[in-house]
Amino acid sequence: MTKxxxxxxxxxxxxxxVEKIKDVSNYLRGTIAEGLADPLTGAIFEKxxxxxxxxxxxxxxxxxxxxxxxxxxxxxxxQFMIRLRMPGGVCTPAQWLKLDELAQKYGGNTIRLTTRQTxxxxxxxxxxxxxxxxxxxxxxxxxxxxxxxxxxxxLVSNNPHLSPAHAEAxxxxxxxxxxxxxxxxxxxxxxxxxxxxxxxxxxxxxxxGKHYLPRKFKIAIAIxxxxxxxxxANDLGFIAIVGDDGKLEGFNVxxxxxxGMTHGDAATYPRTATVIGYIxxxxxxxxxxxxxxxxxxFGDRTNRKHARLKYTIDDRGVEWFREALNRYLGWxxxxxxxxxxxxxxxxxxxxxxxxxxxxLTLFIQNGRVKDWDDYRLMTGLREIARVHDGDIRITxxxxxxxxxxxxxxxxxxxxxxxxxxxxxxxxxSALRINSMxxxxxxxxxxxxxxxxxxxxxxxTRLEKVLDDAGLAGEPITIRATGCPNxxxxxxxxxxxxxxKSAGKYNLYLGAGFHGQxxxxxxxxxVSEDQIVxxxxxxxxxxxxxxxxxxRFGDFLVRQGVVKEVVEAREDFHG
Numbered sequence: 261m262t263k264x265x266x267x268x269x270x271x272x273x274x275x276x277x278v279e280k281i282k283d284v285s286n287y288l289r290g291t292i293a294e295g296l297a298d299p300l301t302g303a304i305f306e307k308x309x310x311x312x313x314x315x316x317x318x319x320x321x322x323x324x325x326x327x328x329x330x331x332x333x334x335x336x337x338x339q340f341m342i343r344l345r346m347p348g349g350v351c352t353p354a355q356w357l358k359l360d361e362l363a364q365k366y367g368g369n370t371i372r373l374t375t376r377q378t379x380x381x382x383x384x385x386x387x388x389x390x391x392x393x394x395x396x397x398x399x400x401x402x403x404x405x406x407x408x409x410x411x412x413x414x415l416v417s418n419n420p421h422l423s424p425a426h427a428e429a430x431x432x433x434x435x436x437x438x439x440x441x442x443x444x445x446x447x448x449x450x451x452x453x454x455x456x457x458x459x460x461x462x463x464x465x466x467x468x469g470k471h472y473l474p475r476k477f478k479i480a481i482a483i484x485x486x487x488x489x490x491x492x493a494n495d496l497g498f499i500a501i502v503g504d505d506g507k508l509e510g511f512n513v514x515x516x517x518x519x520g521m522t523h524g525d526a527a528t529y530p531r532t533a534t535v536i537g538y539i540x541x542x543x544x545x546x547x548x549x550x551x552x553x554x555x556x557x558f559g560d561r562t563n564r565k566h567a568r569l570k571y572t573i574d575d576r577g578v579e580w581f582r583e584a585l586n587r588y589l590g591w592x593x594x595x596x597x598x599x600x601x602x603x604x605x606x607x608x609x610x611x612x613x614x615x616x617x618x619x620l621t622l623f624i625q626n627g628r629v630k631d632w633d634d635y636r637l638m639t640g641l642r643e644i645a646r647v648h649d650g651d652i653r654i655t656x657x658x659x660x661x662x663x664x665x666x667x668x669x670x671x672x673x674x675x676x677x678x679x680x681x682x683x684x685x686x687x688x689s690a691l692r693i694n695s696m697x698x699x700x701x702x703x704x705x706x707x708x709x710x711x712x713x714x715x716x717x718x719x720t721r722l723e724k725v726l727d728d729a730g731l732a733g734e735p736i737t738i739r740a741t742g743c744p745n746x747x748x749x750x751x752x753x754x755x756x757x758x759x760k761s762a763g764k765y766n767l768y769l770g771a772g773f774h775g776q777x778x779x780x781x782x783x784x785x786v787s788e789d790q791i792v793x794x795x796x797x798x799x800x801x802x803x804x805x806x807x808x809x810x811r812f813g814d815f816l817v818r819q820g821v822v823k824e825v826v827e828a829r830e831d832f833h834g
Contacts, residue, residue, distance in 0.1 A: 316403025608685025640680030
């Protein structure tokens with residue numbers, strides 16, 4: 261595979277502050293090690309907090325305690341989030357048990373399943389970072405590049421054993437992830453005690469270069485008809501094209517998806533990806549690299565709010581991007597092939613796969629794995645992992661699959677599911693199993709409002725409204741985030757809630773059920789009571805006036821409740 265040298269870069273003086281930090285970081289080292297050794301503070305140095313993201317961690321503080329600690333003239337209750345890199349969300353039962361053990365020691369007795377098929381810990385103190393990362397490494401797992409200006413965790417349709425094509429897609433996911441993994445030795449040096457490179461030698465990043473990417477980069481692989489990874493929300497997407505014989509022939513390529521925006525800044529907006537062509541299956545790793553390289557070389561390094569691939573494409577045009585990609589490849593992508601998404605989300609309960617094994621998808625509300633007084637979810641999963649001899653898989657919808665269960669093992673797993681009352685989604689409403697939320701308060705430093713702690717209660721209230729309208733079984737996507745960065749992908753939910761201030765949200769409506777169309781602002785800065793009041797008559801109208809098979813978001817657009825978003829740059833704020 262040929263490498264393309266950097267051909268375009270912003271002048272040094274014009275680069276953003278983060279670009280300057282990367283420039284002098286010595287391939288992501290900075291002074292992280294020195295900050296970890298400082299016993300006088302629970303924080304690390306401010307500039308190193310940017311570099312720490314490349315190692316899979318964010319510095320945070322407990323927002324619930326912030327005001328009280330300020331009154332007492334104490335520094336914030338600093339803590340850290342650690343996110344793992346788990347391409348395709350795959351781990352072994354032994355690895356899950358280690359993750360569970362580390363959660364008990366360092367993670368506040370809880371694990372968070374993320375919307376990118378991985379896990380993260382919160383509430384980790386500075387002196388616990390090294391032992392936690394060493395524990396992860398003991399079971400051949402890592403946190404490198406789970407955050408930062410690199411390719412993040414690569415997603416793939418969540419059950420790779422439903423068909424041979426699913427299994428092959430997982431293999432391509434793993435190959436992409438390995439190929440785009442940063443090569444710096446700083447991670448193993450800082451966290452695992454590996455010796456520094458010899459004197460006079462410098463790390464080398466053959467793909468990223470010393471400045472890495474202008475911003476984060478996300479890749480997903482979907483297999484129609486199910487868009488269970490929200491493919492259109494990713495910088496780069498691959499849509500599997502499966503032949504009549506069930507074999508994977510190739511992929512349609514989509515580019516330019518991304519969810520983040522900034523309140524009050526019309527120059528920022530979410531965007532759904534554009535399909536630009538078709539490639540044979542064996543070209544997928546090469547195309548992944550070259551799309552990333554085009555963004556590396558032409559993405560905006562002066563303004564981080566304008567640095568995602570979506571802006572590079574909108575500024576220069578889709579045709580420009582396609583031509584640039586073809587030039588980097590040395591060959592041209594073919595015209596896109598027909599495909600159709602008809603579902604999204606996860607298939608709950610037991611399924612028998614093409615491998616003749618069983619796969620159990622469990623509902624994990626907002627991805628939160630812990631034990632409650634009346635629901636011992638964490639313990640139940642631990643006991644399953646102790647007897648399970650297949651895989652455990654995390655979905656892009658924050659759920660968990662107990663995968664590759666044999667006929668002999670199935671009764672044992674079923675008994676544990678029953679003993680601990682684990683939920684397979686069939687006991688929940690159609691609204692609840694199509695809901696997602698980011699963490700929000702108290703740990704995320706960007707949160708403006710509650711999300712994970714607020715959405716379940718709101719769903720309960722809306723369930724009654726739907727039931728009264730005769731819509732109890734109607735699947736509607738609803739997602740909440742504590743800020744406009746969009747980690748739970750709220751802008752492609754039929755009902756999107758985006759935190760504006762404490763207890764207040766912007767209400768977005770009208771997205772496509774399969775994630776193919778953005779929603780649009782309906783009401784600004786509304787409370788939970790107001791959200792219920794606004795949705796109640798809309799649900800009633802939907803029940804009475806919808807067409808056969810019409811989704812809620814499509815209905816709202818057809819009825820003119822919100823305008824359809826066709827071009828994000830022109831329509832989302834307009």
